[in-house]
Amino acid sequence: MSSTRISHDDVAGLKSGRWPIGLNTSSVCYRIGHTLIDTGPPNQWKAVRRFVEDEHEAHGIERVVCTHHHEDHAGNAARIQELLDVPVYAPETSLKRLQEGFSIEWYRRVVWGTPPLLNAEPLPEQLPLSIGATLHAHPAPGHSDDMVCLHVPERRWLFTADLFLSPRVAYLRFDEDVYALAQSLHAMAQLPADVLFCGHRGVVDAGATALKQKARYLEALCGQVKRRYHREGQSLDAIQRELLGREGILRWFTGGDFSKANLIAACVRSKNDNANDLPDMISTPTPMQ
Ligand SMILES: [Zn+2]
Numbered sequence: 056m057s058s059t060r061i062s063h064d065d066v067a068g069l070k071s072g073r074w075p076i077g078l079n080t081s082s083v084c085y086r087i088g089h090t091l092i093d094t095g096p097p098n099q100w101k102a103v104r105r106f107v108e109d110e111h112e113a114h115g116i117e118r119v120v121c122t123h124h125h126e127d128h129a130g131n132a133a134r135i136q137e138l139l140d141v142p143v144y145a146p147e148t149s150l151k152r153l154q155e156g157f158s159i160e161w162y163r164r165v166v167w168g169t170p171p172l173l174n175a176e177p178l179p180e181q182l183p184l185s186i187g188a189t190l191h192a193h194p195a196p197g198h199s200d201d202m203v204c205l206h207v208p209e210r211r212w213l214f215t216a217d218l219f220l221s222p223r224v225a226y227l228r229f230d231e232d233v234y235a236l237a238q239s240l241h242a243m244a245q246l247p248a249d250v251l252f253c254g255h256r257g258v259v260d261a262g263a264t265a266l267k268q269k270a271r272y273l274e275a276l277c278g279q280v281k282r283r284y285h286r287e288g289q290s291l292d293a294i295q296r297e298l299l300g301r302e303g304i305l306r307w308f309t310g311g312d313f314s315k316a317n318l319i320a321a322c323v324r325s326k327n328d329n330a331n332d333l334p335d336m337i338s339t340p341t342p343m344q
Contacts, residue, residue, distance in 0.1 A: 099130075145178055
């Protein structure tokens with residue numbers, strides 16, 4: 056596993072951790088002005104600590120913001136809080152889970168580690184940044200119920216946490232809501248943003264277009280799955296093989312937590328009824344990169 060630094064305008068980042076399981080398991084923490092956004096997974100603390108110390112020495116870090124409770128985002132916040140004696144902010148709905156802990160499946164403990172408990176403060180809707188801009192928190196449920204995206208309108212930047220990841224995904228976690236995900240993608244695409252700072256991929260250009268593309272893909276997939284299941288009577292297995300292909304190592308490794316079957320089942324459950332029919336978009340799905 057390796058780590059790489061990211062630099063874009065006034066934003067610095069560190070991407071660390073990668074497992075070859077067909078899923079992008081590396082995580083990015085970003086610094087914008089004196090604010091750190093997300094903190095990387097607990098088992099990457101060595102690399103994250105070096106990044107945080109370097110950035111603190113050069114620019115000064117005065118606060119940490121976590122986008123949601125997952126360990127690959129909030130995993131080092133308690134350690135950074137202790138190291139730098141700075142406040143940590145997280146969405147109101149994340150606070151109890153961060154303070155008391157939450158269940159983490161064994162593969163997540165292997166891939167990302169177990170985070171120390173964290174006392175965070177509720178994230179305000181707006182935080183002033185030292186670069187003459189403001190950080191606006193926007194709820195973006197779907198991936199998790201507590202996740203926010205962080206928008207910097209003056210710079211047309213959007214920190215998307217786990218909302219984007221890839222224009223097309225073939226796997227879904229068992230607890231993700233594909234309808235809410237598509238709704239959040241549409242909502243965030245309305246914000247003026249040219250550049251996305253993805254929590255796993257890094258810098259993504261043409262931000263709004265990328266978000267809309269993924270929303271349309273999910274809606275098209277839901278439409279295809281529902282039509283085949285309800286109208287044509289195909290089995291979920293057959294639909295999955297035809298649209299997404301066979302399961303890969305990821306389902307086995309995660310004990311079914313991440314799977315293509317989860318995505319197909321979520322499409323059947325989806326409330327989305329006005330899906331576009333875009334078969335060319337879903338003929339060759341790619342796993343998250
Ligand atoms: Zn997450």
